[in-house]
Amino acid sequence: MKSNIFRNSKLNFLELRYVxxxxxxxxxxxxxxxxxxxxxxxxxxxxxxxxxLELLPNEIGIINNDIPHCATLNKxxxxxxxxxxxxxxxxxxxxxxxxxxxxxxxxxxCKSFINLCECLLNDKISxxxxxxxxxxxxxxxxxxxxxxxxEQTESILAxxxxxxxxxxxxEELILNDLALMFNLxxxxxxxxxxxxxxxxxxxxxxNKKVHFAKELLASDLSIVEVxxxxxxxxxxxxxxxxxxxxxxxxxxxxKNISKC
Numbered sequence: 001m002k003s004n005i006f007r008n009s010k011l012n013f014l015e016l017r018y019v020x021x022x023x024x025x026x027x028x029x030x031x032x033x034x035x036x037x038x039x040x041x042x043x044x045x046x047x048x049x050x051x052x053l054e055l056l057p058n059e060i061g062i063i064n065n066d067i068p069h070c071a072t073l074n075k076x077x078x079x080x081x082x083x084x085x086x087x088x089x090x091x092x093x094x095x096x097x098x099x100x101x102x103x104x105x106x107x108x109x110c111k112s113f114i115n116l117c118e119c120l121l122n123d124k125i126s127x128x129x130x131x132x133x134x135x136x137x138x139x140x141x142x143x144x145x146x147x148x149x150x151e152q153t154e155s156i157l158a159x160x161x162x163x164x165x166x167x168x169x170x171e172e173l174i175l176n177d178l179a180l181m182f183n184l185x186x187x188x189x190x191x192x193x194x195x196x197x198x199x200x201x202x203x204x205x206x207n208k209k210v211h212f213a214k215e216l217l218a219s220d221l222s223i224v225e226v227x228x229x230x231x232x233x234x235x236x237x238x239x240x241x242x243x244x245x246x247x248x249x250x251x252x253x254x255k256n257i258s259k260c
Contacts, residue, residue, distance in 0.1 A: 002019070002020035002021070003017070003018065003019050003020070004017075004018045004121055005017050005018070006120040006121050008127065010127055010172075010174050010176075011127065011130065011131055011134075011174070012086075013085065013086045013089035013090075014083060014084065014085050014086070014120075014134065015033075015083075015084045016081065016082070016083050016084070016117055016120045016121065017081070017082045017084075018079070018080070018081055018117065018121055019079075019080045020078060020079055021078065022039065022042070022044070022073065022077040022078065022079075022080040024071070024072050024073055025070050025071045025072075026070055026072060027070055028047075028049075028068045028069065028070050029068065029069070029070065030065075030066050030067055030068045030069070031063070031065060031066075031084065032065055032066065032087075033065055033084040033085055033086055033087065034062065034063070034064055034065050034084075034085045034087055034090065034097060035062070035063045035082055035083065035084055035085070036060055036061070036062050036082070036083040036085070036113065037055065037060065037061040037062075037063070037080065037081065037082050037083075038055075038057075038059070038060045038061070038080070038081050038110055038113055038114060038117070039055060039056075039057055039077050039078070039079060039080045039081075040057055040078060040079035040080075040114070041057060041076075041077060041078035041079060042057075042073065042074070042075040042076050042077030042078060043055060043056050043057075043073075043074040043075050043077060044061075044071050044072070044073060044074065044077055044080075045071065045072045045073075045074050046061055046063070046069060046071050046101070046103075047069060047070050047071065047072065048067065048068065048069050048100070048101060049068055053101070053103050054074060054103075055103060057110075058105075058107045058110045058111075059103055059104060059105050059110055060103070060104045060109065060110050060113050061101065061102070061103050061104075062097065062101060062102045062103075062104065063100075063101045064097060064098075064099065064100050064101065065087050067100045067101060069101070081113070081114070081117040083113075083116075083117065093138075093185060093186060093187065094185070094187075095138065095142045097142065104141070108140070109140055109141055112136070112137050112140055112141075113137060113141075115133070116133050116134060116137045119133045120133075120134075123233075124233045124234070124236075124237050126172075126202060126205070126206075127172060127173075127174050128172075128173050128174055128175060128201065128202045128205065129202035129206075131174055131175045131176070131186075132175060132190060132200050132201060132202045135175065135186055135187060135190055136190075136200075138187075139187065154192050154195065154196070155196055157182060157184070157192050158192050158193050158195070158196030158197065159196070160182065161178065161182060161189070161192070161193050161201075162193070162196075162197065162204070164178070164181070165201070165204060165205060165208065166208065169205045169208040169209060169212075169231070170209070170212075170230075170231045173205070175189060175190070175201065178201070189201075206241055207245065209230050209231045209232065209241070210230075210241050210242055210245050210246075211245075212230045212231075213226050213227075213230035213232070213238060213242060213250065214242070214246070214253070216229055216230060217250055217253055217254045217257070218254075218257055223235060223238070223250055223251060223254065226238070226250065238250055239251075
């Protein structure tokens with residue numbers, strides 16, 4: 001049974017479990033966390049004390065904390081994801097899911113959840129991108145109330161955030177720390193920055209790294225050294241990111257720089 005778990009102390013409000021071959025789970029149990037479940041193939045029967053619900057591909061099941069449940073397979077089921085979210089943290093960011101359980105059938109929400117899970121399990125994706133994708137998913141799944149400041153104040157805030165990122169983009173940043181620094185909620189931080197600059201924060205950071213790598217490529221550093229010094233996981237990560245922005249590989253760029 002192939003299995004994988006994402007857990008990180010800097011994102012300690014969530015944990016993700018992936019299982020390729022989903023087993024029966026016939027004994028009633030409960031979780032302290034809110035759980036979100038999806039499968040890619042087959043179907044599951046989610047059983048509660050007072051009801052049962054069938055979970056199909058392109059759907060997600062949400063089960064609140066402390067709700068007894070179990071699950072059986074209706075068909076051979078493959079590739080299951082379970083995301084565990086700490087309720088205290090959800091309350092802190094103004095998410096209060098009140099119903100005991102629910103099946104969400106909108107395909108776009110399920111697709112966003114699967115994308116989030118694959119992002120969390122990918123060790124070549126930065127923590128800040130994982131975190132930002134988590135909040136983007138929350139924004140489409142849960143209602144948020146956002147107190148907006150006037151546009152001038154928000155522009156000043158966005159500029160201050162940008163100036164900090166410009167100085168610290170090579171550090172391992174996370175949204176929670178940035179939000180505390182600028183006295184914002186994470187959701188407000190994401191919205192303010194994207195509204196002003198047109199990019200998510202993680203994309204802006206990646207752009208800074210790529211442009212810094214471009215400058216290093218013009219020096220006598222090898223591509224291995226450029227990769228290490230510009231904050232990329234490995235050469236393939238640099239190559240993929242560089243080509244996305246400049247439509248040319250780092251090696252081709254370095255080879256064709258005029259030395260005149």
